[in-house]
Amino acid sequence: MSGEPARDSGAAERVIRAAADALERDVDDVMRRFAAFLEHEIAEIPAGPAVRADTVRRGRAGTLIFLNALRRGDPPERVEPAGEAISYARTLAGRGVPLGVLLRIYYLALGFVIEALEERFDTAGNSDKTLLDATRKLTHYGFVLTDVWTGRMSDEYERARERWVHGAEELRREMITSVLAGQSR
Secondary structure (H helix, E strand, O other), X not given: OOOOOOOOOHHHHHHHHHHHHHHHHHHHHHXXXXXHHHHHHOOOOXXXXXXXXXXXXXXXXXXXXXXXXXXXXXXXXXXXXXXXXXXXXXXXXXXXXXXXXXXXXXXXXXXXXXXXHHHOOOOOOOOHHHHHHHHHHHHHHHHHHHHHHHHHHHHHHHHHHXXXXXHHHHHHXXXXXXXXXXXXX
């Protein structure tokens, strides 16, 4: 897998690909558990069925991109985040949710996905070394990809926040100008 030091690890990569195939079948269940976890873990994210459903939808999209890239061995630096992730960054920026909350959500999601993949490692017939190598490769790939994605989400968050702040300032200026001119809105 790209993003990882070269070594003969075909068995580890087979373990990872098989786990990715298994997780794809269970992705909605894992994302439902993640959504429930976020509801209790992140105070800035409102609770409720609509938010949970949205988290499942967005999480599913991102996880499937991650799994497909992982199986293909795509360089993590070249994997684009889901469009849902971009819109989520914009939404949180518009709500005034701190950037750190967005970043925390992505790293918590990574933990959920890595754990779900490791739970699906086929241990039968694989040596401890193969499983350890698979865990190392998976963790390295996941962190590089998440670092890339959170960098892109941070940039998008900052752009959206700047547009929001600029728009609010413009509206405030217009209102002040209108009041000073003796006009009412």
